[in-house]
Amino acid sequence: MGVRARRHKVEIMKQGKCTTDVAGVxxxxxxxxxxxxxxxxxCRIANNPAGFTELTGWLRAHKVKRVGMEASGDYERGVRTALEAEDFEVVLHQPMEVKAFAIYRRIRxxxxxxxxxxxxxxxxxxxxIIARRDPYLVDLADLLTYYEQTSDLLAMTKNMAEHERPAVVKAMALxxxxxxxxxxxxxxxxIIAKIRARPDLNVRFDLLKTLSGVGDVVAAVLVVRMPELGSLEHGQAASLLGVAPFDRDSGNFHGRRFIIDGRSRxxxxxxxxxxxxxxxxxDFKTFADRLLGTGKPPKVVIVAVMRKLIEAANLVLK
Structure with missing residues (x-):
């Protein structure tokens, strides 16, 4: 290749390079x-609506298309929503991921x-994959969180009422x-009314309820908290939920398989x-009985049933 041809190739490569930048918040x-x-x-900007407007202008001035941030106890919600509304790609990292990246890059x-x-x-x-959130599902997720918190508070209140307390305390607890x-x-x-109000969510809700063991609450949780169901390959749904088995082997050592991470709620x-x-x-009972018959521990069996159930949910929504 001649000098002129090499220069032309370099120019093409330069033109093909991305001119946009990436920002972290x-x-x-x-x-x-x-x-x-x-x-x-x-730059430092206020974490409020006026600051979000200033931030979008600053990012556009620097030709930023993708913005990353850490999950920060819901303090990231406002800025994330504002950036997604302005068509920025938003990547939400878990703090552990960023910490691991810092260790890898030796940044202290x-x-x-x-x-x-x-x-x-x-x-x-x-x-x-950078998936844009559905604002409707975000609001439903808040309602589900309130439902879960109310359930926890109800359990605490019942425990208080069950034990010997002063009459006035017991009356207030009841x-x-x-x-x-x-x-x-x-x-x-x-929550169910809001799901029923949207045809696509309503269809998913009814399909999930055809699975054994899945009632209104579980179906609503899967519709809202696992919207990816129906678009995943085999094994991905179990991994996303956190019930996929991981190996623990090294050399001649063969350890027990284990599960970790995933979406806890x-x-x-x-x-x-x-x-x-x-x-x-x-079919789930038949599957569980077969595993128990081979000597599998009960906890291993229940996780296997969970894995089979979430994979069935993914299939029924395809």
């Missing part, structure tokens, strides 16, 4: 620290500005218990559904 209760992956530019500096740059670099290296029971019913009714409800499914007459 370190989120605080009051402030957002923003940094770029390809330069040292940095710690400050808000340095953290924003670290998040930007991690986002630049991210090659996974009154609160009745109030929480009614709230729980009302919230569930509202829907996993809790799928666990309850699996307990029901393996007791009633169904």
């Amino acid at each position: 370190d989120i605080g209760k009051k402030w957002l620290d923003v940094a770029l992956a390809k330069s040292t530019d940095h 500096m710690k400050s808000d500005k340095a953290d924003a740059r670290l998040i930007a670099l991690a986002t630049q290296a991210y090659d996974g 009154a609160r218990e009745q109030c929480l029971v009614q709230q729980k019913r009302d919230v569930l009714k509202l 829907p996993r809790t409800f799928v666990y309850m559904a699996a307990l029901v499914a393996k007791r009633i007459k169904s």
Whole structure:
């Protein structure tokens, strides 16, 4: 290849390079620290609607298309929603992921500005799927969270009422218990009504309820908290839920398979559904009985039923 041809090839490669930048946002209760992956530019913006408008302008001025941030106890919700509304690609990292990336890159500096740059670099290296959230499902997820918190509070209140307490305390606990029971019913009714109000969610809800052990609550949780169901390959649904077995082998050592990570909130409800499914007459019961007959421990069996159940949910929604 001649000199002129090589120069032409280099020019084509330069033109093909992405001219956009990637930004990282370190989120605080009051402030957002923003940094770029390809330069040292940095800014600090208020974590409020006025700041979000300023942030989008700053990002566009620096030709940013993708923005990364850490999950920060819901303080990231406002800025994430604002950026998605302006058609930015938003990558939400778990703090452990960013920490692991820092160890890999041997980055030890710690400050808000340095953290924003670290998040930007991690986002630049991210090659996974970037799925835009459905605002309707976000609101439904908040209702589900309230339902779960009400359930936890109800359990605490019942425990308090069961034990010997001063009469006035016991009376207040019983009154609160009745109030929480009614709230729980009302919230569930509202969640189901909102699911029924959207045809696509309504169809998914009814299909999920055809599975053994899956009732209104579990179906609603899977519709809202696992919207990917129906589009996943075999094994991906189990991995997403956190019930896929991982190897623990090294050399001549063959350890027990284990499960880890995944989405804990829907996993809790799928666990309850699996307990029901393996007791009633169904394919899940036959499957569980066969595993128990081979000497598998009960906990291993229930996880296997959970895995089979979530894979069935993925198939029924295809």
